[in-house]
Structures are given as C-alpha cells and as structure tokens.
Amino acid sequence: MKYRVANKGRLGAEVGFSFDGRSLTGRRGDTLASALLANGVHLVGRSFKYHRPRGILSAGSEEPNALVSIKRPGGRSDPNTRATVQELFEGLVADSQHRWPSLAVDLNALTSIASPFVAAGFYYKTFMWPRSFWTRFYEPVIRAAAGLGEAPTDPDPDTYAHLYEHCDVLVIGGGIAGIAAAMSAGASGAKTILVDEQAEIGGTLLSDPSVEIDGASCWQWLEKAHDELGEMDNVLVLSRTTAIGYYHQNMVVMAQRLTDHRDGPPPKALPRERLWHVRAKQVVLAQGAIERPLVFSGNDRPGVMLADASRTYLNRYGVLVGARPLVVTNNDTAWNAAFDLAEAGADIAAIVDERFEVHPDLKGRARTLNINVLTGHHVAKTEGRLRIVAAIVHSDQGAAKQRIVCDAVLMSGGWTPSVHLFSHTRGSLNWNPDEQSFLPGDTIERCRPVGAGNGTTTFQGAATEGATAGAAAAEDAGFKSTERAIKVRSTSELDQPLTVLAHSAVPEGAKAFIDFQNDVTTRDIKQAVREGFTSIEHVKRYTTTGMATDQGKTSNINGLKVAAASIGKPAPDIGLTTFRPPYTPTTFGALAGHHKGATFDIERRTPIDAWAEAEGAVYEPVGQWRRARYFPQGQEDMHQAVARECMAVRNSLGMFDASTLGKIEIVGPDAAEFMNRMYTNPWTKLTPGRCRYGLMLSEDGFIYDDGVIGRLGPDRFHVTTTTGGAPRVLNMMEDYLQTEWSDLSVWLTSVTEQWAVIALAGPRSRDLIKPMIDDVDLSDEAFPHMSIATGHILSIPMRLFRVSFSGERGYEINVPARYGLGLWKHLFAEGQRYDITPYGTETMHVLRAEKGFIIVGQDTDGTVTPDDAGLNWAIGKKKPDFVGKRSLTRPDMSKPDRKHLVGLLTTDSNEVLPEGAQIVADPDQQIPMDMIGHVTSSYWSAPSGRSIAMALVAGGRNRFGETVYIPLEGKTVPATVTATTFFDPDNKRINA
Amino acid sequence: MTTRLLQTHHPLDAEDAFYAADGSLNVLVADDRARFVLRVKPDRVDVASGALACSLPTDIGATASAGSRRAYCLGPDEWYLLAATPEAGVIWQSFAAIYPTCVHSMTDVSDRDVGIQLRGAGARRALNSACPRDLDGLDTDRAARTVFDGLPIVVMKSGTESYRLEVWRSHAAYIWQVLTDAARQNEAIGDSKGR
Incomplete structure (x- = not known):
C-alpha cells in the first residue's frame, strides 16, 4: 500500500483481497477503488467500444469506468460492480472485465485503430449488407466483443x-x-x-x-x-x-x-x-x-480523475492518487484538491485553470505551497498507454504549448x-x-x-x-x-458560491470523451448534429451518450454543451434527456423480492388438492389455480389415462374436483332483475329450486363468461362462473351495479372459496349419494336435471346441483370447504363398488366436447357472438335489455360469413388435429392461402372411438357435410364439417 | 349419519405456529369463527343491529362487539361479521326473520376465509413486507380491507402489536409462507421492531 498516507482517512484493520488474481491488502473502510489506488493500481478496465485502458474516474456511485466482477463467498458473483462503491471485505475477489487475454494486453484494443469507423450511428449504418450476415456473422462477433461482464450462471443463493x-x-x-x-x-x-x-x-x-x-x-x-x-x-x-x-x-x-x-x-x-x-x-x-469531467483529448487515460475524487481518496481513505498530479479546472473547487494533496506530500505538477481571472487568495495559497499556476490555459491532449505520463497544455492566448510530466490529472469541469x-x-x-x-x-x-x-x-x-x-x-x-x-x-477559502467558466475549450480530437462508459466523444456528438439529429433525445439514441449503468451522471451536461454549441442554440433551449429510475444500477434480486422459488407467485389449491397430489395427479395451471389434469395409473400416458377416465364416466361413475369454479351469491329483492340485465337469459320465471345455463356478454356483444346458475329462493341466486373468469365477472357485475344500476336492491358476495365442489358424473352417480342424503328427494321427478336443493349429506350442510357437463347423469355437491376433502375421501371409498374413477380437467374437456359444450376462452376468443357459438337459444328475446344486447343488432354481428362454431370429423378417424390449426377451403391455393377458420378444441374421444374437434369456420353452419382442409407440417388433413354434438345427440343419457 | 364421520381440514393444518427467537413476533392460526358478509341499506342499519344484537358501526373501518359477536364496517353498506361458531345458526335465523322488513344480503362465508393472528412488536413490519397500508396509522380496534402481495385481505387491529388477518382459504398457505419468511428476514436484519 505504497500510496497510503499516514494519519489520514477513516480506516480500520488490514484486510486481504485480490484483483485479477493478484493478492493485495487494503483496510477496513476502503472501497475496492481506494484499496486499488493505495496499491498504485489505476488501470482497472477496458472501455466498452474501443477497449481503451481505463482507470478510476470518481469516488462515488457516478463511476462510469471502474466496473469489475466481484466474487463473494458462497458462490456469489456480480458483474459490473462499480469499484468505487464496493466496500472492501476480507477475501474479496475482484476481476477486471471486457479484456482478452489480459487487462494490460487486450487484443480487442485493435478496434482503436479502426475507431474512425466505429463512430456514432455505427450500429445503424454498418452491417446492413449482406443481410444474411447479420445473424450468422456480425451479431455473434459484436456480441462476443462487446458486453460488459458475464452474468452469473448459478441460481442466486441469496434472498x-x-x-x-x-x-x-x-x-x-x-x-x-x-x-x-x-x-x-x-x-x-x-x-x-x-x-x-x-x-x-x-x-x-x-x-x-x-x-x-x-x-x-x-x-x-x-x-x-x-x-x-x-x-x-x-x-x-x-x-x-x-x-x-x-x-x-x-x-x-x-x-x-x-x-x-x-x-x-x-x-x-x-x-x-x-x-x-x-x-x-x-x-x-x-x-x-456530481463533479463534471473536462473534455480534452485523452481525458480517459488511467490516472485522469475528478479532482474532488482525489481529495476524497486522500482525506477519507488516506490514499494519494499520484506522486505528481496535474490539476486542471475551470472553477475554484479543484484548487482545494491541489492544496490538500500538496500538503500530503504530492508534488503538484501545476494548476491549469482555463480562467484568466482567479481569486487572489487561491493564487496566494498556491504560491505558499510552491505550486505552479497556469491561468488561461487548457489541456490539449495527454500521453501514456496504461497510465498517463504527461499532458500537453496550451495557452488560450497565443500558441504557447508545454508538455507537463505527471502521473495523474485531477480535473474539474464544474458540478452537476x-x-x-x-x-x-x-x-x-x-x-x-x-x-x-x-x-x-x-x-x-x-x-x-x-x-x-x-x-x-x-x-x-x-x-x-x-x-x-x-x-x-x-x-x-x-x-x-x-x-x-x-x-x-469552514477554514477553506473555497467555501463560497460556485462559478464555472461558461465556455470550456472543446478540442476537435477524436479521443475527447464525453461519455466514458459508452465511449462517446465530442466528435460523435458533433457528427450526430451534422447528420440532422438536433433533439437531445435523438442525439442520445444516435450516439448512446448518457445511456448504460451510469445514466450520464458525469456526461449529460458536457454532452449537452457540445450539442448546443454544434446546433448553435443556448444549452437551456436544448434541454436534458429524461432521467429514468433507477438512480443507480439495482439488482434484479432486489426488485424481485420474494417472487422466486416457492413464493414466486401464488398457486391456489383446492381443499381436495392434497388427495390428488398423493394420488399422483398431473397438474395444469388454470388462472391462479393448479388443477389435476389427469390421474395416471401405472405407466399410463395422458392419452391412456384420459381414455380410461372418459370410459369410466360413460360406463359407471367418475368424480371430479370442481371447487375452483367461481361462485357468486346474489341476494336481494331485485336479484332476478339484476340477473336479467347481466345475463342474456331470462330469469324472472326460473322457479326456486331450478338451475339455468347463463350466458354473459360484454358490452360489445361478445361472449364473456358462462356458468350454471341456481335459484335458491325468490331473492337468492347461486351463480357459478368459469374458473379463470371469477374475479373479472364479479368486478364487471359490481361495476354495473355501482355505476349504472344503483337503484337495484341487490348485493353480490364472492363465495368461491366457501364451497368445495365435488362433481359426480355417470349412470351410477345417484346410486352413490342416495344413501347419504335423507332430506332431498333425488328421484328424477322431484329432482330433475337442472335442479338445485339445499340439504345435508352425511349431516353436513350442502347445496346440491343436478347438472351435467358431460351429458351423463350428474350431481355437483357443494359443501363448506372444510368438509371437502373428508367428503371426497368418503365418496371415493364408498364409490369403489361402482368403480368410481377420479378424473381431471382433460377428461372433463373431452366429455364436454363430445357433447359440444363450449369452454369460454377456448372455443371463444372475445370475437364470438352467441349466434356464432350456436347459443341463440340462451338469449331472452323478449327482455328489454341486457349487457351486450344493443351490440348484437349491429349489421356486422349477423353477417352470414361470420365464423361459426362447428364440429370437425377428420377423414382419418385416428388423426387428432392440433388445437389452433388453421383451416382452408382449398388446399391447392397459392400461398398465402385464404384461411377460413381454426381448430379450437380437439381430442381423442374414447367413447366415440375416433377423434373429434370443434372449430370456428367462416359461414360454418352453411358448410355442414363439406370437406375442409387443415394444412399441417408435411401433410394436409381433410375433415368434414358437422354439428358440434358428437355423442348422444338426443340427451338420453342425462337420466340414464 | 353424523358430521363426526367426516374429518375437517384447515389450509394451515401443516404449518407450525411461528415464534420469533427474539420474542418479537408470534404468528398463529387464529381461532375459528363463524363469518358472514352483511350488506344492508344505511336506513335499515338499526334493524340489522337488532338482529345481530350488536350495534353495527357506520364509520368505515370501525368495529363494534357484543359478546362473541364482532362487526367490522368495511364499506358504506358492508359489514364483516365474526362470531363464535356455535352462534352461526342463531345469527342466520335472526337475519332471516327480519328480511321481510329489512332486506339484506346475509351470506355465510365461514369457510371462505381463514384467520391468521400476529402478536408482537414485529407484527407491523412483518405485515408491511407485502401490505402497503400504513398500519401504524390504523387505530386499535379498527379494520381495513387491503391487500397482501396483491391478494385481498382484511386486517383487524386489536392492539398496537396485535393484528388478525382474514384471508381467502386458498391464499392462506401462500400468505403464511410470505409472512413468516419476512418475519425471519426481519429478525435476521435485526430491525423487526421497526428501528
């Protein structure tokens, strides 16, 4: 630590660290930068574009140059850490970046020779031709050469x-x-x-x-x-x-x-x-x-530093940044650095001040300290390769030049x-x-x-x-x-208001850097202006000045002043570019917080989920929920498991966890009127104890949601929504209620999670539950399809729906959620005599597709009207109004070539079409073909012994019996357009 | 046929209560309660108060209690009611009885929500790990509908260091995890009590 000054700084005990494999020592209280400087290390990195050797410019978070990779204990690593803010700790491992093979000998620095060709707008102008070279050659080469640091590859062990x-x-x-x-x-x-x-x-x-x-x-x-x-x-x-x-x-x-x-x-x-x-x-x-650099050719060499930073290194960290520093300024503050460093033993090469007039006290103090003062002078350029060795200083009056030998240049261009x-x-x-x-x-x-x-x-x-x-x-x-x-x-003469020379000399040289991090020079900015970029925002984007991790903290004003001079307008008329958060680079970890691993995001589980997990269910995400998709047995794949589950439902009995269905309790004397307005269907005449399929449109007339709705009493409805639609349906209802229909006496309460729902489907479903229920008559006469009743199952309060999403006899048992798992287990055990088979969402999808029941969001996409989906029967034609009604009267909504939801049967019954596949009428057209629709649902139907599909096809209902074609990778599949009901079209099984 | 036949389950069955080693925080599964959401027109609040045998507060955020029954005013015409579980049936029936003269929305949500109890000097900061609400600014015996990590919750403050959360059943395990992780982090940082 040969540059450490005794009795200076706020430092503690010695600590060891390494830089580029070299073992060094520093002190507690050091930053990595101050510790490196104490060891005489100025060269810490290579610049972004030209691979120029770079040193430590500042002593704070504004640092543009000294970006290093830090390794911390426990496999932790970070690229692009500013050495000026990284506190030193015992065992810190730092490595320079962006150099090959070594920091001192960087072969990429050859770019320097070609640098006139790497000027502003370089990326936009070069590498345009031949086009194919971009992905194969230019981009890989540029990516390999550029980039700062390497992202860590291991998972972040920190929280x-x-x-x-x-x-x-x-x-x-x-x-x-x-x-x-x-x-x-x-x-x-x-x-x-x-x-x-x-x-x-x-x-x-x-x-x-x-x-x-x-x-x-x-x-x-x-x-x-x-x-x-x-x-x-x-x-x-x-x-x-x-x-x-x-x-x-x-x-x-x-x-x-x-x-x-x-x-x-x-x-x-x-x-x-x-x-x-x-x-x-x-x-x-x-x-x-933040102190501003001065702009002169070679102002980026290692050893060139902000004047006040040198003072911080001396007074706070006890480090002399050079033995013979040259101080260059256009304002008073840098004089303080010269005085402090001189008193600490530095041989100040000179104070070069661009101003002709300087306060006599400053000159007096300089004289006392034997410092040579050159007013009305500026630095024209510097010399040195890996460290500055001299500066060429020009007089602003006449042509006097002098070469001043120095090992550091401490500059101040004012303060920002x-x-x-x-x-x-x-x-x-x-x-x-x-x-x-x-x-x-x-x-x-x-x-x-x-x-x-x-x-x-x-x-x-x-x-x-x-x-x-x-x-x-x-x-x-x-x-x-x-x-x-x-x-x-303040004992300092300098504790007085700051005045900065308005116009600093800006040399033409190509190496007078404005933005150190992006290697933007005065020439680049002038060129951008010459090429017509006169807005500072455009200059920024064209030259990249002010971008990257330092966000122009040291460069903005200098860049602005050069641009203003080139455009010929005063700086305030040009203005600054937008400041964007974050102020300094922030880790992704800090922004992500706990959102990783098990707490990445909420995953909602039903009361029955634990049983499904123990049974080896394969899950799929549905909205925030995870739902059992199928229950493989032995070595079954999905196809086999779903085929088995489907057959079990059709032949005997299946059970399904439907707890995720959205549920809204709608209560009040105007409940039926509210339902009339929200849903397309009529509700007034629905008697308590009965259910109805409800279809909801958005204002534009397109299908928004659907579900079965039961009327529990004159003033109370139990509404179900799709799993994913529950929050938005409730929001839309509340929105209408509060803003449009505040006159209605009705209230909405979300009860999705109040009820665990077990759906039983299959010919034996009633047989299973009948012995468990003694206060609801389950006969088909008393409790037909589309009924609802409150009662008890095993003495537990329940809401029992008789509904079917499979075409089979079906019951949905709603019980308070705490009983869901217990009831499920009981039904599973008792159901063994009927070979009860748990099934997941995939089987549920197949069973409903066999019956042509839609799934909102799968068979609809926000552009499907009730008529498109074949659901005109669900519209209460006599109702004065409902949400979306007016939109349905637009001419567009009844055009004959609208896409209708139809069935597709592939000519080869073993061919299962991919969902989303496009459909054409004539496969021999020229590409691009006229696409008339797409497949929305497609499955292997075990009960039908063939594939089935649903599709939205232009004018589809007028094409029944026609053959359409589905071009796929390497083949074109013909299919016949049909109705959407593939199984039991007469609904005989509902009472089977 | 009796309910004894079936086991009940709670979404936090698998969780152990959390006790901070420095004693700054306990996180517990709160006692079970009967829960109702009540909506009633402002001019009929007196009738509803009579049915509950507890005067419904009309200042949003305010709480009132009578015996085991507590009413939290969460909106201009909305109350969240908690009561000892055996009282659920009686409360339900007395509200059914007033319906002809005082229409209301009484809805049973006893199983929709579960309660989490936080006690200790570290409670506020643990909650504020993911709840943006100014909880020091929430007076004792007041409640607020707010969010925890974007999920809807109701926070009930029963003392400067005592809170009860009511959360949706399927949110409970996640909220519990985030909450107790944050409590552990605050304890490790050493400023769980706020300074």
Missing part, C-alpha cells in the same frame, strides 16, 4: 426482503444538508427517515475534515449528529440505502444493501438486500452534486446537481448560467430540494437550507416546527 414504510419526512442524502434536515424534522417530532447510499452518513463532510461545525471538528460533529439522530425514537437512519426512484404521490423506492460488505457467507436468513417502498408525507432531496429524483417527479429544471447546470424548479410533489443538489454549494448555506427545509417539511406534515440551527466554520 431479498421487502418493506412498505410510511413516514412524515423522508430525507434523501446524508450530507450536511440532509443531516440538518433530518435533525430539524426529528426535533419537530415528525417520523423521519434519513437515507444515504454510502456506508455511513456524512457525504462531502467525510472528504473534508477541515470544516468546523458547532465548535467541533467536522468528524467529531458527525459522530455527535449520528448519536443525536439515533437518540430520537422518531428518526430512522438508513445507510447503504439508495433511493432509486421517486414515484407518484411521494412514493420513493429505496434499495438497502445488507450483506455485500460482509466477510464470509451471510447467515442463512439474512437477506442480501431489502427494497423499501416509502410513502412520505414530505420529502427533502439532499442528494448533492443531482436532480435525478427531482426529475422523476416531473419537476421542471432551470438553467443556472453561473454554475452551468440545471437546478430544480417546480414540481407537483411535496418535496424540497436542498444543498448542492439545489445549487447551494457552501457548507453553511447547505446546512441552513437543510435545517429550514426539515422544519418546514415537519410543519407541513402537521408538526410544530423546530429548526435545529447548525453553525459551520
């Missing part, structure tokens, strides 16, 4: 937590302004949260120990401030927590890192990160400002307030010509920007502004404000 939180005042940013705001808000009694992305609060104060606050040294004061905040029960301080997005109505999303800084694998239950959704009554934005979160609120930005930056203007959200992020660059100014904002925020949140005054005494 991620989530929390919704509410507070009165949320303060984002833990610098002096933020701390002041939190102290005042906390002292006012408001529930306050202070967040900061770094390992500890303090912000710039951590890099500038010379400041005195409230009579104490700045770092002592920070400790006291931390304690003061900690003692307030109403204040929560969160470090390592980044506010990544600001959403409507003061909802701020924050990512809290919990384990990435720890030695060794984290304890099992400890999540890696926690994502916070904080709803704050008031927000104080104290995010500070971090207005990202403010911009997420759709807040307006105002151009500040003094600071050459955009400052927060108006916003609709309840937030207050303060401190450097608001253009207030002095410590005292930021402290006062923060305290005032914190108190005011608390007051607006309903508390009596108490402002916690903070008195700052």
Whole structure:
C-alpha cells in the first residue's frame, strides 16, 4: 500500500483481497477503488467500444469506468460492480472485465485503430449488407466483443426482503444538508427517515475534515449528529440505502444493501438486500452534486480523475492518487484538491485553470505551497498507454504549448446537481448560467430540494437550507416546527458560491470523451448534429451518450454543451434527456423480492388438492389455480389415462374436483332483475329450486363468461362462473351495479372459496349419494336435471346441483370447504363398488366436447357472438335489455360469413388435429392461402372411438357435410364439417 | 349419519405456529369463527343491529362487539361479521326473520376465509413486507380491507402489536409462507421492531 498516507482517512484493520488474481491488502473502510489506488493500481478496465485502458474516474456511485466482477463467498458473483462503491471485505475477489487475454494486453484494443469507423450511428449504418450476415456473422462477433461482464450462471443463493414504510419526512442524502434536515424534522417530532447510499452518513463532510461545525471538528460533529439522530425514537437512519426512484404521490423506492460488505457467507436468513417502498408525507432531496469531467483529448487515460475524487481518496481513505498530479479546472473547487494533496506530500505538477481571472487568495495559497499556476490555459491532449505520463497544455492566448510530466490529472469541469429524483417527479429544471447546470424548479410533489443538489454549494448555506427545509417539511406534515440551527466554520477559502467558466475549450480530437462508459466523444456528438439529429433525445439514441449503468451522471451536461454549441442554440433551449429510475444500477434480486422459488407467485389449491397430489395427479395451471389434469395409473400416458377416465364416466361413475369454479351469491329483492340485465337469459320465471345455463356478454356483444346458475329462493341466486373468469365477472357485475344500476336492491358476495365442489358424473352417480342424503328427494321427478336443493349429506350442510357437463347423469355437491376433502375421501371409498374413477380437467374437456359444450376462452376468443357459438337459444328475446344486447343488432354481428362454431370429423378417424390449426377451403391455393377458420378444441374421444374437434369456420353452419382442409407440417388433413354434438345427440343419457 | 364421520381440514393444518427467537413476533392460526358478509341499506342499519344484537358501526373501518359477536364496517353498506361458531345458526335465523322488513344480503362465508393472528412488536413490519397500508396509522380496534402481495385481505387491529388477518382459504398457505419468511428476514436484519 505504497500510496497510503499516514494519519489520514477513516480506516480500520488490514484486510486481504485480490484483483485479477493478484493478492493485495487494503483496510477496513476502503472501497475496492481506494484499496486499488493505495496499491498504485489505476488501470482497472477496458472501455466498452474501443477497449481503451481505463482507470478510476470518481469516488462515488457516478463511476462510469471502474466496473469489475466481484466474487463473494458462497458462490456469489456480480458483474459490473462499480469499484468505487464496493466496500472492501476480507477475501474479496475482484476481476477486471471486457479484456482478452489480459487487462494490460487486450487484443480487442485493435478496434482503436479502426475507431474512425466505429463512430456514432455505427450500429445503424454498418452491417446492413449482406443481410444474411447479420445473424450468422456480425451479431455473434459484436456480441462476443462487446458486453460488459458475464452474468452469473448459478441460481442466486441469496434472498431479498421487502418493506412498505410510511413516514412524515423522508430525507434523501446524508450530507450536511440532509443531516440538518433530518435533525430539524426529528426535533419537530415528525417520523423521519434519513437515507444515504454510502456506508455511513456524512457525504462531502467525510472528504473534508477541515470544516468546523458547532465548535467541533467536522468528524467529531458527525459522530455527535449520528448519536443525536439515533437518540430520537422518531428518526430512522438508513445507510447503504439508495433511493432509486421517486414515484407518484411521494412514493420513493429505496434499495438497502445488507450483506455485500460482509466477510464470509451471510447467515442463512439474512437477506442480501431489502427494497423499501416509502410513502412520505414530505420529502427533502439532499442528494448533492456530481463533479463534471473536462473534455480534452485523452481525458480517459488511467490516472485522469475528478479532482474532488482525489481529495476524497486522500482525506477519507488516506490514499494519494499520484506522486505528481496535474490539476486542471475551470472553477475554484479543484484548487482545494491541489492544496490538500500538496500538503500530503504530492508534488503538484501545476494548476491549469482555463480562467484568466482567479481569486487572489487561491493564487496566494498556491504560491505558499510552491505550486505552479497556469491561468488561461487548457489541456490539449495527454500521453501514456496504461497510465498517463504527461499532458500537453496550451495557452488560450497565443500558441504557447508545454508538455507537463505527471502521473495523474485531477480535473474539474464544474458540478452537476443531482436532480435525478427531482426529475422523476416531473419537476421542471432551470438553467443556472453561473454554475452551468440545471437546478430544480417546480414540481407537483411535496418535496424540497436542498444543498448542492439545489445549487447551494457552501457548507453553511447547505446546512441552513437543510435545517429550514426539515422544519418546514415537519410543519407541513402537521408538526410544530423546530429548526435545529447548525453553525459551520469552514477554514477553506473555497467555501463560497460556485462559478464555472461558461465556455470550456472543446478540442476537435477524436479521443475527447464525453461519455466514458459508452465511449462517446465530442466528435460523435458533433457528427450526430451534422447528420440532422438536433433533439437531445435523438442525439442520445444516435450516439448512446448518457445511456448504460451510469445514466450520464458525469456526461449529460458536457454532452449537452457540445450539442448546443454544434446546433448553435443556448444549452437551456436544448434541454436534458429524461432521467429514468433507477438512480443507480439495482439488482434484479432486489426488485424481485420474494417472487422466486416457492413464493414466486401464488398457486391456489383446492381443499381436495392434497388427495390428488398423493394420488399422483398431473397438474395444469388454470388462472391462479393448479388443477389435476389427469390421474395416471401405472405407466399410463395422458392419452391412456384420459381414455380410461372418459370410459369410466360413460360406463359407471367418475368424480371430479370442481371447487375452483367461481361462485357468486346474489341476494336481494331485485336479484332476478339484476340477473336479467347481466345475463342474456331470462330469469324472472326460473322457479326456486331450478338451475339455468347463463350466458354473459360484454358490452360489445361478445361472449364473456358462462356458468350454471341456481335459484335458491325468490331473492337468492347461486351463480357459478368459469374458473379463470371469477374475479373479472364479479368486478364487471359490481361495476354495473355501482355505476349504472344503483337503484337495484341487490348485493353480490364472492363465495368461491366457501364451497368445495365435488362433481359426480355417470349412470351410477345417484346410486352413490342416495344413501347419504335423507332430506332431498333425488328421484328424477322431484329432482330433475337442472335442479338445485339445499340439504345435508352425511349431516353436513350442502347445496346440491343436478347438472351435467358431460351429458351423463350428474350431481355437483357443494359443501363448506372444510368438509371437502373428508367428503371426497368418503365418496371415493364408498364409490369403489361402482368403480368410481377420479378424473381431471382433460377428461372433463373431452366429455364436454363430445357433447359440444363450449369452454369460454377456448372455443371463444372475445370475437364470438352467441349466434356464432350456436347459443341463440340462451338469449331472452323478449327482455328489454341486457349487457351486450344493443351490440348484437349491429349489421356486422349477423353477417352470414361470420365464423361459426362447428364440429370437425377428420377423414382419418385416428388423426387428432392440433388445437389452433388453421383451416382452408382449398388446399391447392397459392400461398398465402385464404384461411377460413381454426381448430379450437380437439381430442381423442374414447367413447366415440375416433377423434373429434370443434372449430370456428367462416359461414360454418352453411358448410355442414363439406370437406375442409387443415394444412399441417408435411401433410394436409381433410375433415368434414358437422354439428358440434358428437355423442348422444338426443340427451338420453342425462337420466340414464 | 353424523358430521363426526367426516374429518375437517384447515389450509394451515401443516404449518407450525411461528415464534420469533427474539420474542418479537408470534404468528398463529387464529381461532375459528363463524363469518358472514352483511350488506344492508344505511336506513335499515338499526334493524340489522337488532338482529345481530350488536350495534353495527357506520364509520368505515370501525368495529363494534357484543359478546362473541364482532362487526367490522368495511364499506358504506358492508359489514364483516365474526362470531363464535356455535352462534352461526342463531345469527342466520335472526337475519332471516327480519328480511321481510329489512332486506339484506346475509351470506355465510365461514369457510371462505381463514384467520391468521400476529402478536408482537414485529407484527407491523412483518405485515408491511407485502401490505402497503400504513398500519401504524390504523387505530386499535379498527379494520381495513387491503391487500397482501396483491391478494385481498382484511386486517383487524386489536392492539398496537396485535393484528388478525382474514384471508381467502386458498391464499392462506401462500400468505403464511410470505409472512413468516419476512418475519425471519426481519429478525435476521435485526430491525423487526421497526428501528
């Protein structure tokens, strides 16, 4: 650690780590970047496009260059981690990326030679021809050469937590302004949260120990401030927590890192990160400002760094970034870096300031420290391969040039307030010509920007502004404000408002970088403007400036200024590109939270599901539910199992778990009238104790849902819906009831989960349940098909439906859900004498298709009318109105060539058509053929001994007996158009 | 033929109660209750209150109780009723009796929902892992219809550190899992109590 400076920094014990296989040591409190710099390592990566050697530009989350892969204990790894924010821990393994074979010798750097051809719009213009080369050659080559880092291949072993939180005042940013705001808000009694992305609060104060606050040294004061905040029960301080997005109505999303800084694998239950959704009554934005690079040729060489970053490395991390640094600036702040580094023993090569006029105090201090000052000068270019060795400095008056030998260039092009979160609120930005930056203007959200992020660059100014904002925020949140005054005494000459030179010289060179991460140069931006891209959004997309993980934090203003100069308009007229969340790169894990593995998403299970699982059922997802699809026995495949299950139902008895059916209890004196309006069918004359098939349309007249509905009493209906349709049907009903028909005296209650439903189907179904029921007469006279009764089965209350979705005699027994499994087991045991066979959804589908019963969503697709589906009989013709009625009168809805639902019987009865297959009238047409419909349902029907299918076919009902053709891969299948009923067309089996 | 013949099942039968090692949270399957959803017109609330023998509160979120019967006002004309299970029949009958003069929607949902009980300083944060509602801002003895991970729930607050959730039967196992996972995470982070 030969660049470590004694008695500087906020560091602890020594820790070991490795970089590209080299074992190095650092100290607790280091970032990976500071530890590398302490070891004299500046070269840490290769650039994205040109593979240029790159170093560490910054000391914070804005870092565009120093992206490395991190390996953490327990098989954890992450690409593209910014070395400037990765805290050092014992055993950290870091590797550079994007280089081959090694960081020092990267053969892809040859791109550099060809770089004039890799300019802006390169991807759009090149590789267009020959077209076939794109997928086979260009894309693989580009993908292999480009890309940053490698995604981990193993499953993520970590868990991620989530929390919704509410507070009165949320303060984002833990610098002096933020701390002041939190102290005042906390002292006012408001529930306050202070967040900061770094390992500890303090912000710039951590890099500038010379400041005195409230009579104490700045770092002592920070400790006291931390304690003061900690003692307030109403204040929560969160470090390592980044506010990544600001959403409507003061909802701020924050990512809290919990384990990435720890030695060794984290304890099992400890999540890696926690994502916070904080709803704050008031927000104080104290995010500070980010230093801007200067733009000169070769401003990207390792060793070229932001001036204030060098000061942070010195004061916070005790690292001298170079023995002979050259300081280059267009404003006052970089002088501070020169002074601090000089006092720490650096030989400052010179201070090069583009300004002709500089404050005499600065010049005086430079003189005292024996620093050579060149005002009215700028850097034209730099030299060096893997590290800077010299800079060529030009005078702005005359042609004087000099070559200055240096091992680092510390640059400052001014400061860019971090207005990202403010911009997420759709807040307006105002151009500040003094600071050459955009400052927060108006916003609709309840937030207050303060401190450097608001253009207030002095410590005292930021402290006062923060305290005032914190108190005011608390007051607006309903508390009596108490402002916690903070008195700052800065020893620095530089603690005064910032003024930045408006126009920095921008050289023509091809290697003057604007966006380091995307390798965008001034030339690229000028070229984009020349090619007609005059909107900053277009310039961004054409050149890729401001994209990728740093989102232009260091490049936006420089890019804007070059574009503005090229277009010939002032910067504020050009504007900025949109700031998008997240503020900094956020792991997918943090965003996904618990949504992986067993808790990826809810999977609803019926009360009977456990039995099906134990019986080896094969499941299918239906909406949120998992449903047993079939129950294979032995080595049966689905085809065999379904054939067996179908035959069992037709021959004797099957049982089916229908619990997932949506159920809605509709109660009230106007229940029948409500039903009349919601469903196409008439309900007034349906007597209690009877059921009816109900068809529901949406307003456009197309089939929306269906189900059997039982009338329990004059004012009470038990409605069933499709499994997947239950929530939307209830929503649509409530919508009409609350907005259109509030005059109706009727109420809806979801009872889907109240009832477990066991469907019994087959000729022996009544025989099975008859001995178990003594309060319902099950004779066909007393309880015919389409009946409903309340009663008891085995003394358990039940609602018994006599319905059939198979064409066989059928009963659906609804019992309170807690009894579902017990009853199922009992029926299964008792049913053995009838060879009772449990069946799943696949058999249910086959049985209903044999009867031509539709499934909404399978045989309909939102464009099918009742007439298309052959369901005109379900329409109450005399009813004055129902949802969708008016739409049915549109001429379009009765055109003869509408697609009708028909049956298809393949000429080869063994051929089972694929569902979704297209249908043509003439297979010998030219391609593209005129397609007249498609197959909606298709099965092997064991009872029929052949395949059956349903299809939507244009004018289908006029084609009965015609042959149509289904072109498939390698063959064309002929089929005859038929009615949709394939089995027992006279419905004799319903009472069998 | 008796109900004794058939076993009953609860969707959380397989779950053990959760006790945080630091004592900050217990998550338990709540006592079973008879449950009803009652909708009745605002001008007939008095009659319905008489049938329940418990004055129905009309402030949304408010709770009232009489004996084992509790009424939670969840909407302008909507109440969620809980009672000791043996009282279900009596309540049902007294509401059937008033129907001619006071139409209402009384619907039995005893098996639709199941209850989960949370007790302890960590209850609020465990719930807020997936429930966006400001639960500190919910007063004791108030209830709210809200969501947990997007699933509908009713939260009933019976003390600053005591909540009961009513969740749909088929949501219970998932909610239980997410809730107790979050409780374990909060405990490991060490801020389950909120600070």
